[in-house]
Amino acid sequence: MAKWGQGDPRWIVEERADATNVNNWHWTERDATSWSKRKLKEVLEGLVVEGEAGRCEIGDLKHVEGEASCNSRKGKLIFFYEWNLRLSWKGTVKESGEKHKGSVEIPNLSEENEVDDTEINVSKKKGEGDVLKDLMRTEGTTKVREALRDYLKALKTEFTLGMILPTKAPVGQELATERKPSGSTMQDSVTPQSLDMVGVKIPTVRIHMREVFNSPADQLYSIFTKKELVQKFSKCPAVIEAEKGGKLQMFEGCVSGEYTELVPSQRIVLKWRCRSWPDEHYATVALNFQDLAPQSELELECKGVPVAHEESTRQCWKKQYFEEIHILLQQSKDNME
Numbered sequence: 001m002a003k004w005g006q007g008d009p010r011w012i013v014e015e016r017a018d019a020t021n022v023n024n025w026h027w028t029e030r031d032a033t034s035w036s037k038r039k040l041k042e043v044l045e046g047l048v049v050e051g052e053a054g055r056c057e058i059g060d061l062k063h064v065e066g067e068a069s070c071n072s073r074k075g076k077l078i079f080f081y082e083w084n085l086r087l088s089w090k091g092t093v094k095e096s097g098e099k100h101k102g103s104v105e106i107p108n109l110s111e112e113n114e115v116d117d118t119e120i121n122v123s124k125k126k127g128e129g130d131v132l133k134d135l136m137r138t139e140g141t142t143k144v145r146e147a148l149r150d151y152l153k154a155l156k157t158e159f160t161l162g163m164i165l166p167t168k169a170p171v172g173q174e175l176a177t178e179r180k181p182s183g184s185t186m187q188d189s190v191t192p193q194s195l196d197m198v199g200v201k202i203p204t205v206r207i208h209m210r211e212v213f214n215s216p217a218d219q220l221y222s223i224f225t226k227k228e229l230v231q232k233f234s235k236c237p238a239v240i241e242a243e244k245g246g247k248l249q250m251f252e253g254c255v256s257g258e259y260t261e262l263v264p265s266q267r268i269v270l271k272w273r274c275r276s277w278p279d280e281h282y283a284t285v286a287l288n289f290q291d292l293a294p295q296s297e298l299e300l301e302c303k304g305v306p307v308a309h310e311e312s313t314r315q316c317w318k319k320q321y322f323e324e325i326h327i328l329l330q331q332s333k334d335n336m337e
Contacts, residue, residue, distance in 0.1 A: 032068040032159055034252045036081065038235075039154055040064065042319070043147040044087060049140040053131035056091030056140060058104065066109075070160055077160055081152075083109040089122075089140070091132040100132050101125050104144060115148050158312050159276075202278060205310050207302040211322045215329050217291040218265040220298060223325055224287060225268070233324040248272070251320065257282065265289060274313065277306055283313075298322075 040061060047058040066083035085106040092099050102124035109118055120141050124133040213220050223229045225242035230250065239249035241259065248257040254275050261269035272285040283304035290297045305313045 029069060029071045030159075032070055032081070032155060033066075035159055035254065036068040036083075036151070036155065037064050038251075039151050039159075040083070040085065043150045043154075044085075044144065047140075047143050047147060049091075049135060049143055051135045051139050052094065053135045054092050054094040056089050056132055056136055058140075058144075059088040059090060062086045062088055062103070068155065070155070072160075077156070079111055079156065081109070081111055081155065085109065087144075089136060091135070093131060102133060102136065104136065104140070106144070106148075109148060115145050115152065118145070118148065120144055158315070202281065203307045204283075204304045205307050207300070207305055207310065207314055207317075209300040209302075209314070209317060209322075211298050211300075212292070212295055213298060213325065213329060214295055214333070216293060217289040217296040219329075220296050220325075221265045221268070221289055223328070225262070229328070233328040234320070235324070255316070257285075260284075265291070272302070274309065274316065276312075277309060281306065 041064075044058060045061055049056040049058075063086035064083070065085075066081070068079075068081035068083070071078045071080075083106065087104040087106075088101065089104055090099065090101045102122065105121040105123070107119055107121070109115075122133060122136045122140060124130070124136075215223075223233060225240065227238060227240040230238045230240050234250050236250065236252050239247055241247045242262060244259060244262065246259045248259060248270060249255070255272070256275070257270045257272040259268065259270055261267065266289055268285075268287040270285040270287075271282040273282045281304075283302050286299075286301045286303075288299040288301075290299070300317060302313065302317070
């Protein structure tokens with residue numbers, strides 16, 4: 001084995017007792033099954049199909065059977081996935097206003113076949129309304145294939161972040177690399193000045209986001225601190241110990257951390273990390289709640305995000321937190337009415 005600065009950089013191993021598998025170069029494996037089930041629901045449920053015959057919408061992912069994983073071997077990623085899926089759909093005939101239901105079955109989504117060659121079967125419950133079945137077989141199948149491509153793209157990019165880590169460089173060298181700031185707005189911004197070094201010596205970035213919710217600040221605060229509410233919007237079991245030093249674990253362990261400051265209805269500060277980040281690296285997340293009765297504004301500052309994970313972290317907060325909380329609040333409102 002070569003020492004730092006000698007030999008092929010892909011095989012460089014730091015001088016230490018174990019000297020194995022540095023930066024996940026030789027091998028690593030990650031189970032993508034649970035993540036895939038959530039992502040498939042996200043991309044498929046709610047798809048709308050419209051045409052001259054009428055309008056259809058894909059409902060629940062009724063059946064999800066299979067598994068997915070990703071392996072890295074000497075800098076190459078190898079994917080395995082095999083899924084048997086069944087979705088429900090409902091639609092309305094444009095001329096008559098008749099409503100009909102059916103299902104969409106995908107018996108074998110796997111790496112052995114291209115998405116365009118994957119079998120997609122559309123069926124409808126007994127009765128008239130075959131025009132909707134035809135619509136789902138044509139336009140609906142196209143939409144479903146697009147959604148499956150989105151899942152596979154996310155599997156090969158979003159899920160795999162951190163599986164192959166960068167080789168070691170002299171301190172400060174990574175920061176010297178030219179980096180153009182992403183598009184910034186008042187709602188969601190990153191600036192060059194936000195680059196800093198936190199925890200282990202990797203380049204990091206600060207993410208700043210604002211979101212307005214249709215709820216008072218105390219209710220929104222509770223959604224981040226009460227276990228039953230966290231589990232409702234995350235749709236997964238969670239560990240929520242909302243006290244200083246209390247543990248946090250969500251999305252089946254994909255997110256974990258610790259509460260470091262709590263001011264009821266006003267502020268929460270967390271040590272926070274994604275499982276795909278370098279080991280033991282945490283960001284500092286500050287959530288500030290401002291009451292705008294009857295609404296409230298949440299200001300998020302996430303400091304110490306690894307640069308390579310900037311976009312996936314932003315999407316995590318936007319898709320898995322903010323959008324799901326909006327849905328939860330709307331459901332609560334509908335139930336009260």
